[in-house]
Amino acid sequence: MLGARTQPLRLYRLDRLPALALLLFFLGCGAGPKQQEAAPASRVAAVKANPAAVSAAAGKWCDISFPAASAPAMELPPVAPARPNGSTPAFSKDRWVWLNVWATWCSPCIKEMPMMEQWKAQLQGEGVVFDLWYLSVDEQEKVLSNFLQQRPSMAPGVSLRLKDYGSMFPWLAKYQIAAEAAAIPIHMLVAPGGKVRCVHVGQLREGDYKVIKELMQ
Numbered sequence: 089m090l091g092a093r094t095q096p097l098r099l100y101r102l103d104r105l106p107a108l109a110l111l112l113f114f115l116g117c118g119a120g121p122k123q124q125e126a127a128p129a130s131r132v133a134a135v136k137a138n139p140a141a142v143s144a145a146a147g148k149w150c151d152i153s154f155p156a157a158s159a160p161a162m163e164l165p166p167v168a169p170a171r172p173n174g175s176t177p178a179f180s181k182d183r184w185v186w187l188n189v190w191a192t193w194c195s196p197c198i199k200e201m202p203m204m205e206q207w208k209a210q211l212q213g214e215g216v217v218f219d220l221w222y223l224s225v226d227e228q229e230k231v232l233s234n235f236l237q238q239r240p241s242m243a244p245g246v247s248l249r250l251k252d253y254g255s256m257f258p259w260l261a262k263y264q265i266a267a268e269a270a271a272i273p274i275h276m277l278v279a280p281g282g283k284v285r286c287v288h289v290g291q292l293r294e295g296d297y298k299v300i301k302e303l304m305q
Contacts, residue, residue, distance in 0.1 A: 159283035184218035189274035196291035
C-alpha cells in the first residue's frame with residue numbers, strides 16, 4: 089500500500105539531542121534545533137522491526153509490532169499534565185489510544201499535529217473512535233509551558249510531559265526501542281485494554297491515514 093519514501097526520513101535522535109540543541113543554540117539557530125538528515129534508507133533501519141507483524145498494514149507501517157496474545161501493557165513513565173488543571177487518565181478499555189511522543193524543538197512533531205487532529209475527526213466520522221494523547225519529552229517544564237500557552241491549539245486534549253528525562257530510555261526499551269535508535273516523533277498505538285500493538289518511528293505521511301485506520305479497526 090505504501091511506496092518507498094521519495095526523500096530521506098528526518099528524525100531527532102533522543103540520545104544526542106541535548107548536546108545538539110545546545111550547539112545549535114550557540115550557533116544562532118533561534119528557531120530551535122534543526123533535524124538531522126538520515127540516510128535515504130527505510131525507517132526500519134533505525135528501529136528493528138518485529139517479524140511477528142499482526143497484519144499486512146502493520147508490516148508496512150509499524151516499525152515494531154506485537155501480536156495480541158503477547159503484546160506488552162502500556163505503562164507510562166513518570167508523567168504529569170502538560171497544562172495547568174490537566175489530568176492523566178487511564179487507558180480506555182473500549183477504544184484505542186494513539187500516543188504521540190514529541191517535543192517543542194522537534195519541527196516534524198509540530199508540523200504533523202494539525203494533521204493528526206484532522207485525521208482523528210475524520211476517522212471518528214468513519215466510525216473509528218480513539219483517544220489521541222500527547223507526551224512531551226522536553227527537559228524543561230517552563231519551555232513546554234510557555235510553548236503551549238502561546239499555542240493553545242497544539243497538543244490539545246490529553247497532554248502530558250515527562251517528569252524525568254532520564255526515564256525515557258528505560259521506558260522505550262520496554263517496547264523494543266533501543267536508546268541508540270530512539271528518535272522522535274514516535275507514534276504508539278495502544279489497543280483497548282492497554283496493550284501496545286504498534287510503534288511507528290518518524291514523521292507521518294499523507295498516505296499513512298489508511299494504514300492507521302486499518303490498524304485500529
